[in-house]
Amino acid sequence: MIPTNSTITALRREFETELFEHVIPFWEKHSWDRVNGGFWNCLDRSGNVFDNTKYGWLQGRETWLFSKLYRTVEQKPVWLEMARSGAEFLKNRALMSDDRLPFRMTSDGKPVYVQRKIFSECFYVMAMAEYARASGDESYAREAQRMFEKVWEWAFDWRKVGRPSFEGETSLQSLAVPMILMNLIEELTDGLGEPFGRELADCQKAFLKHVNVPEKRVYEFVRPDGSLCTDIPEGRQLNPGHAIEAGWFLQHWAQRQKNSDLSLLAQNVVRWSHAEGWDKEKGGLFYFLDAQGHSPVQLEWNMKLWWPHCEALYAHLLNYSLTRSAEDWDLFHTTKEYTFKHFPDRTYGEWYGYLDRDGRVSQTFKGGPYKCAFHVPRALLLCWNTLKKLESEK
């Protein structure tokens, strides 16, 4: 069913209230570390710090968020102050002398653990780029550019930061790498893409190897030539929420490039992944599935996590804004009903992150090693902007 004007307006208001009254205030109130700079990441249900460890991914993501809010929503001084605090903490305290950003660190930025992956540094680039625009401080734009070059080099010569390779290893390409780089170029260039046309084309090409059109599936890992490797669980691994997120990353580029074939593919990536990942019995998106129906080896495979639902909210709404089809609206509506019923905590604000298969809260914390002010507010912001656009176009 296609929504009426008043449905769109009511939803726009609901997303606005959720974002600016229930979600952002939680992080403003509880996550800013005014002593060391940066953000407390491990916050319990009511916002108390249960662990003062900080996480590199999350410092970057929250810096990005408050920069983005300041620049694109409202010039609230506290948002710029929080963004500056995060950006300075990242650049001056957390970054190591070899340009690695720790995955875990102490509250004052001393490294605890460095991942053999590039994601901490990717979120560092996002933070630097958006903070540079928010603050007008060009030195952060240069820092974003400098680190992007490192990340690009590491992404294609994994030996410099990755695990050692062994003789028996199956060479597989991870969806996460081209996907994050595609989003990173969007963030670095504020959606323009220039001067990274070649890099973007490389990412899109690598990304498309994961999309199996005949099977209507996105595989998390494929061989470098794009062929399937279904004799090991990694090669059969499906992560519907991840594919849905990748779908809207791709759609943003398809729109800018006015590439209708790519746009249709990106739409389908979202629809197929939802169809495969939705739990028809209990509702919600599964976390992991096996393409051949084997019992997934991930213990948490059937849990319902906040972020796949956040990504699906925006991905379906974006599809609807392009197609105006009842099918896409129904997917958005189904996702929105499940998500708003199960995840928000109406007592203390923000959303729970982890539900069991039945939709019961499994962990009560609001911030943890992988959850901060990012997926919930980003999805709400993107949906709010899209709903405003739909409102104005009606």
Add this chain to the structure above:
Amino acid sequence: MIPTNSTITALRREFETELFEHVIPFWEKHSWDRVNGGFWNCLDRSGNVFDNTKYGWLQGRETWLFSKLYRTVEQKPVWLEMARSGAEFLKNRALMSDDRLPFRMTSDGKPVYVQRKIFSECFYVMAMAEYARASGDESYAREAQRMFEKVWEWAFDWRKVGRPSFEGETSLQSLAVPMILMNLIEELTDGLGEPFGRELADCQKAFLKHVNVPEKRVYEFVRPDGSLCTDIPEGRQLNPGHAIEAGWFLQHWAQRQKNSDLSLLAQNVVRWSHAEGWDKEKGGLFYFLDAQGHSPVQLEWNMKLWWPHCEALYAHLLNYSLTRSAEDWDLFHTTKEYTFKHFPDRTYGEWYGYLDRDGRVSQTFKGGPYKCAFHVPRALLLCWNTLKKLESEK
């Protein structure tokens, strides 16, 4: 309630049937890789190989099991053949030139991934030692001894195999290390302990730092001086099944050393961990808990895994065999009722490994990256032997 003679006999028969008719035949039939040697590890519900990757921990554990069965239960030729196949695969194909054993490897033993931990090599020592006794081939005893020396060196100079250390890291000691070494000395010396008196004393000393008597708790991680580090989740982490397993490892030494204080402590470690870890609402042992009641960060914290229940079965029965108390019998009985009701698969044999909090099967595979012919048959064998002893002593 204290069991009657006929209860003990009925239980002895039940464990015997479970072990020799429902569990061992599954592994005999499905896990032996007659082409490459060693064992298939990833077996679905009915025993089909769903991934031909092999795991170092599991190759060692299954080699140990079939050696032990051959030497201590019955000289069935197939058990010795399977043990030999595992031992030769480990020693000749899987072991790397730097004496590391891969955590993951191809079916013919080529390394895929090497953990920055010592556990693969610990299970290698167990396998070599028990196979040497089963086969009478002294060269395997020498190999066990040689690798034990490496493991001992690595355990106390972690830099040689472990993760790099970083400035902000909190130095913590893991229960797993002294615990496995204590069991390894038992296996290496067939329970005698000689000539490793000093090493054993070191392990016991390190182990006892984790036991907090005033709180009646076993902490997974403590500072090297034994003090608690409750400001980070690792320092508050409880793993009741692990502590229960450690309890019976310690009890075996307390018995041999005729140390009644240590025996009482080992009994209490089991009882306290059960009291803390048992899910009073749904039954079964939780996987992880936080000592201060925070929401555990492990997504699988409330799942019911096969191995803690296996370890608890034997630990409580061992306690009962020492105390003959109704309290210990009741703990055994409660654990046995839950375990036998929820884990065994009466259609295809063996036990499921992973249940959700409510006790519903969450993954259907019988063998996977951490599950092989080990915890279930070891616990059944230990319980069967203990029940036979109780029967004969009545």
